[in-house]
Amino acid sequence: MVTAMAMANTRRRMHPVLTAMVDFHTHILPGVDDGSHSVEESLQMLHAMPEVSCVIATPHFYAWENTPERFLRRRTAAWEQLRERLDDTVPDIRLGAEVCYFEGICRSDELHSLCIEGTNVLLLEMPFEKWSSRALHDLLELGHRAELRVVLAHAERYESFYHKRDWQHVADSPIMIQCNAAFFLRLRTRREALRLVKDGHIHLLGSDCHGAEHRAPNLDEAAQVIRKNLGEDALCEIDRLALRLLDGKGAE
Template structure:
């Protein structure tokens, strides 16, 4: 199984604080059945330029890969970024460098934590249809409350992006039903742990996939993972 959203790289954002923590997070993920992870550290255009971000990300990745060399029962690591939306993103030159494995295709996009507007949706639309990027909307569930009283969630989904949900939303007692309904209705295509540490935001997809299998059936689990693996081995149709 695949985790498409994680903050597993050490000391690059608000995720893992050390190589040791990263290793333990990877071990926990593997024990839950996760054999592939995409490391998606936060990218904020207001904090760092793409060149320095890519360099820092590669250094963190190299450090972690060296530390786990020879270890068995560990997930395979892939590189991406969680890119926070910013004005002008649709015409930003270096965006392709932030795509999964630098493949120029799949971009994990974090929408604004505020009321959206038509301009924001038009930029996302331009990313998809002018830039030809395959946009993945990160943790869609976090934006539902922000957009209450508007139709922007539905308008965003109608554009046809891939949509990622966090495991905690499926695992939550009060949110499980809504999460399963969205997955069943085809509004969610991918899962991510969004793991940052070993306590409150720890690896959690094993439980989430088990819930989906029990409540919706193995076919839903297989479909979610197929889309995730297709992203890693891009060039396949999603």
């Protein structure tokens, strides 16, 4: 089996830049959610990320709209359309999902099918409203489930929805933190984003790209910001962790 590390190395040879970057959160599959509208748009997006070696395709999964089976059928259909147009000038793609929180998620036994393929990694989106004690409880319980590795999607976007005291429980849990490239690119949040990377609080990066024009791939630019301010090692550390997760080796 070709490992994520080997795939990343292949592309690194083609693009002799420094890191083997993983875009952990994208809406790159055509016609499956509010991301790419067509195979052509997906290809444009993939060609707009020259430093990225591996892209995780994470279409939205909403439990109140879809069953996992129906979602996976649609995802497979979109992937098959795109796959036949790919060549080795674009990053490798792994299939996953951005699973939106629903009440009772921590008791669901259907989550494994929504993890990134070949792993137990679940990308979880929390509500964009004040987190209820129930939601926080479910998040923490899910985060402590031994058979799952929960990654909190675009964690920087929830700051106004939780109490700082509650956040400490999340920070102390096994839950991993993914932040979006935009967090590093906006001048008003850049300093905070860099501080969190420096202190080891951001584990994974994603562009959360939705199209070739609107919410376009931007992880390469965020990488430049990190590299310039914190050095190549900070970026390599994040990429190393992402590749280990994709190889099913856990976070340590």
